[in-house]
Amino acid sequence: MGTIVILGSANAVPDQYHENTHLLIQEGDRAVLVDCTGNPIAELNRTGVSPDALTDIILTHFHPDHVSGVPLLLMDLWLLGRRKSITIHGLADTVTRMKSMMDLYDWRDWPNFFSILYHPLPEEDQVAVLRDEDFAITASPVKHLIPTLGIRVEFQRTGKVMAFSSDTEPCQSVIDLAQQADLLIHEATGSSFGHSLPRQAGEVAQMAGAKTLSLIHYPTNADSEKWLREAKEAFDGPVSLATDYQRTEI
Numbered sequence: 125m126g127t128i129v130i131l132g133s134a135n136a137v138p139d140q141y142h143e144n145t146h147l148l149i150q151e152g153d154r155a156v157l158v159d160c161t162g163n164p165i166a167e168l169n170r171t172g173v174s175p176d177a178l179t180d181i182i183l184t185h186f187h188p189d190h191v192s193g194v195p196l197l198l199m200d201l202w203l204l205g206r207r208k209s210i211t212i213h214g215l216a217d218t219v220t221r222m223k224s225m226m227d228l229y230d231w232r233d234w235p236n237f238f239s240i241l242y243h244p245l246p247e248e249d250q251v252a253v254l255r256d257e258d259f260a261i262t263a264s265p266v267k268h269l270i271p272t273l274g275i276r277v278e279f280q281r282t283g284k285v286m287a288f289s290s291d292t293e294p295c296q297s298v299i300d301l302a303q304q305a306d307l308l309i310h311e312a313t314g315s316s317f318g319h320s321l322p323r324q325a326g327e328v329a330q331m332a333g334a335k336t337l338s339l340i341h342y343p344t345n346a347d348s349e350k351w352l353r354e355a356k357e358a359f360d361g362p363v364s365l366a367t368d369y370q371r372t373e374i
Contacts, residue, residue: 126279266292302332326358
């Protein structure tokens with residue numbers, strides 16, 4: 125059975141109860157971190173997940189609230205004695221910037237550092253991110269301020285599907301990624317360029333035929349009842365607000 129752990133649910137401004145949006149997906153031997161911010165080692169430990177279990181990192185876009193934790197995570201894994209490689213997936217532009225950020229730390233001079241494998245992705249619809257006996261993950265560009273990916277995760281052992289919009293205005297790409305998904309995790313920042321209102325997230329879920337909708341990347345001071353009510357006006361399935369350290373078996 126696959127597992128989805130919300131490691132953060134806030135928009136770009138976190139508080140003591142909400143870290144910036146990022147999540148972990150697990151099945152079988154794969155543990156994939158989707159975006160990386162805050163203090164990743166501490167957050168993983170709080171959820172009972174061994175940081176050394178991480179196999180992949182998917183970076184949806186190069187904004188600080190989605191990538192700022194990567195150097196700290198990689199350094200801490202090295203200090204904890206990691207030896208196996210880790211793969212970082214993202215758009216070619218994101219990967220290039222990620223490499224430049226790591227180079228600022230002179231990481232290549234750190235002795236006995238484990239291998240970082242980069243997997244740059246083209247900015248095209250339905251691109252294969254990874255596929256094995258655990259996951260089939262595809263990605264498509266969504267509509268944000270900078271090049272950004274949404275993803276569709278198919279859990280191979282259960283046949284269940286999760287889609288994640290990342291930061292985006294409502295767009296056809298997310299509708300396509302979320303077709304008949306068991307769970308759509310859609311951003312609900314509110315009225316802001318490059319983002320979505322809760323009602324718009326509900327409309328996307330409805331058009332995609334998703335079974336359930338979880339709102340994420342919302343303001344920490346958001347009126348939760350209002351956010352849920354607006355999404356439910358457009359979507360006739362169950363709607364919830366994602367919360368930090370929430371675990372979903374799928």
